Amino acid sequence: MIGKILAGAILVTALVAGAAMYYLQVYYFYEPVTVNGVDDVQMTSMVSGQPEPVLYDDFEAIDASSSPIRYRACFKTTMSHAMLTETYQPYESPEPLTAPGWFDCFDATALGAELEAGRALAFLGTRDVQYGIDRVVAITEDGRGYVWHQINNCGEVIFDGQTAPANCPEPPQGY
Incomplete structure (x- = not known):
């Protein structure tokens, strides 16, 4: 018994x-991100090399302080792929990360398929939004936009406990 x-x-x-x-x-x-309506979506300009606000509507985002790669956002834009490719830096090897099921505007699987098929393009939002983490922006042909954080090449090496390669910025103390 x-x-x-x-x-x-x-x-x-x-x-x-x-x-x-x-x-x-x-x-x-996860917590909703406070929207300011001005620079919630930024992409890195080819000319200046700096993130610049872009045109967007219907922005919603979530983030969590427990991990630097939990940021997810969705928005809409009227900017064409032609204009985007001439203005903003493309992002090599984008890999959208899944969002919680309740944040239903962000479907990483569908976005990944659109990126592979060329119906969506990925751009650098902000390099090293936190050391080793880039903010990536992807926009589909119909103007749907998605934002997520992705570990960059320097972050992969540093977070693995190795020394940063020569082409990476000096990591901050504690890395």
Whole structure:
């Protein structure tokens, strides 16, 4: 009888812990980003090499302080692919990261397919928004835009515990 009670207690504890972990990963840490309506979406100019605000509407974003790569955003723009490719720096090897299911405007799988098919283009939003992390902006042919954070080449090396290559900026203290 005591064995059944202990097994039941272990099972209930495991279910509660599992539900708590799920809630913490999917809901708890994410917060909506406050929209300022002016420079929520920026892309790096080919001319200046600096991030510049771009035209956008219907912006919504989430972020979490628990990880630098949890940022996700969606927006709409009237800028054409032709204008974008002549004005902003393209981003090599974009890999959209999945968002929580409840943030339904951001579908990383569909966006990845559009990037592979050439129906969406990726641009550098901001290099090293945090050391080793780039903000990437992708825009589809129909003007839907997506933003996420992605680990860059320098970040991959540093976060792996290795010394930064010569082409990377000096990492801040603590890396």
